[in-house]
Amino acid sequence: DTAVSQTPKYLVTQMGNDKSIKCEQNLGHDTMYWYKQDSKKFLKIMFSYNNKELIINETVPNRFSPKSPDKAHLNLHINSLELGDSAVYFCASRPRQERGEKLFFGSGTQLSVL
Amino acid sequence: QKEVEQNSGPLSVPEGAIASLNCTYSDRGSQSFFWYRQYSGKSPELIMFIYSNGDKEDGRFTAQLNKASQYVSLLIRDSQPSDSATYLCAVAPSGGSYIPTFGRGTSLIVHP
Numbered sequence: 001d002t003a004v005s006q007t008p009k010y011l012v013t014q015m016g017n018d019k020s021i022k023c024e025q026n027l028g029h030d031t032m033y034w035y036k037q038d039s040k041k042f043l044k045i046m047f048s049y050n051n052k053e054l055i056i057n058e059t060v061p062n063r064f065s066p067k068s069p070d071k072a073h074l075n076l077h078i079n080s081l082e083l084g085d086s087a088v089y090f091c092a093s094r095p096r097q098e099r100g101e102k103l104f105f106g107s108g109t110q111l112s113v114l
Numbered sequence: 115q116k117e118v119e120q121n122s123g124p125l126s127v128p129e130g131a132i133a134s135l136n137c138t139y140s141d142r143g144s145q146s147f148f149w150y151r152q153y154s155g156k157s158p159e160l161i162m163f164i165y166s167n168g169d170k171e172d173g174r175f176t177a178q179l180n181k182a183s184q185y186v187s188l189l190i191r192d193s194q195p196s197d198s199a200t201y202l203c204a205v206a207p208s209g210g211s212y213i214p215t216f217g218r219g220t221s222l223i224v225h226p
Contacts, residue, residue, distance in 0.1 A: 043158070
């Protein structure tokens with residue numbers, strides 16, 4: 001069973017469209033994240049969310065919004081897609097707020113905006 | 115702005131040699147330090163973490179931490195072609211909002 005699953009794996013769309021990427025974890029983890037990885041492999045935090053608080057990286061455009069219907073899901077909605085949004089988006093989760101706890105990553109979603 | 119710096123490489127080493135990967139960080143409040151390996155087209159996977167000054171060894175991998183110098187490194191002994199990947203350094207604060215900050219990664223190529 002996949003621990004952190006993302007769908008779709010590939011997403012090709014036109015500029016201006018609105019799209020969503022889904023993420024689900026079956027590990028019972030408390031915290032979930034969205035990271036964006038650009039073409040140069042730079043993995044940049046976008047959002048951190050647990051059942052108590054949402055932390056937003058201030059550099060993320062407000063066209064991006066996380067939606068968490070429950071503890072196991074953190075979906076990413078993107079409005080008015082732009083060329084610069086093309087990247088690989090990784091969802092990740094972490095069990096609890098303890099030192100040394102690793103992140104469990106999903107397999108990534110390759111977004112291409114044409 | 116919390117920053118994690120890595121040389122992007124590529125770092126090329128012959129099979130059997132020691133590969134040395136380096137990382138510096140700006141936030142003195144950082145408490146946890148990680149090395150992730152990422153193969154092309156795959157997601158990052160954790161290979162080492164360290165939070166105390168000194169060395170930590172796990173098989174062919176050794177992580178080294180020097181908090182005074184804000185420096186963390188990864189040594190890979192007896193490098194194999196299968197070690198060829200991008201190595202991401204990640205740093206996290208203690209408590210509070212635990213958000214690991216990643217470096218840009220170092221590309222390692224191990225040639226036969």
